[in-house]
Amino acid sequence: MTEEEFTEFYTHSVARLTGQIYLVTGDLHEAQDVVQEAFVKAWAHRSALVRDHAPEAWVRTTAGRLAVSRWRRAQSAARAWLRHGHPSTVAEPGPGHVDIAAALRTLPPRQRLCAALHYVCDLPLAQVARETGIAEGTVKAHLARARAALAPLLTATEESIDGLR
Incomplete structure (x- = not known):
């Protein structure tokens, strides 16, 4: 896939993919972030995208996996906060x-x-x-x-x- 083809693919599918991932995450900013990250990964694997003939599915799958990974990380962090408690507060400077x-x-x-x-x-x-x-x-x-x-x-x-x- 050439740079022009990739740019055209991005232009025509970014909004649709962001909307689809938004339905999964419920958070527009998170959806935008993971879709952008998925497109960055797609750029690095653009030769495989041509072989598979399903570049949009590849980006959607990658974005979905990124969203799930971020969600799991956030859940782990929340459990850690509950286990260890919030850090003690620091006094304001005098x-x-x-x-x-x-x-x-x-x-x-x-x-x-x-x-x-x-x-x-x-x-x-x-x-x-x-x-x-x-x-x-x-x-x-x-x-x-x-x-x-x-x-x-x-x-x-x-x-x-x-x-x-």
Whole structure:
């Protein structure tokens, strides 16, 4: 099947296939997703589509299998939630954390990354250097510049300063 033939096949059958799969899934967006994914797979197998003489049936079958697979995955996830319970809720960030996040956003990207890893994640210099791929001496320089830039922004509250330690 040539690219033109495939495009024509797609154009003439995508709406019909989406409607058919919608009746199976009951969800238009899900139907559109699986039909599109099936067409992507069909493109990769277009030579087999010509041999079988039933390209629309192949796409419909593939889309149906994809929909069932997604449904099973969703059912498994729902059962896992029931077995293990919902994760504990995380407290909202306090004003100090919001101040820190806003202040960090004012830094250049490398300084921000080094400062966040070292001060917020509490990683040692050597590990920050390994994770960022930046030399340890350069990490130290970034941290010094970050401290100098952050100091005037974070002097407003003691909570903000404690958040950096």
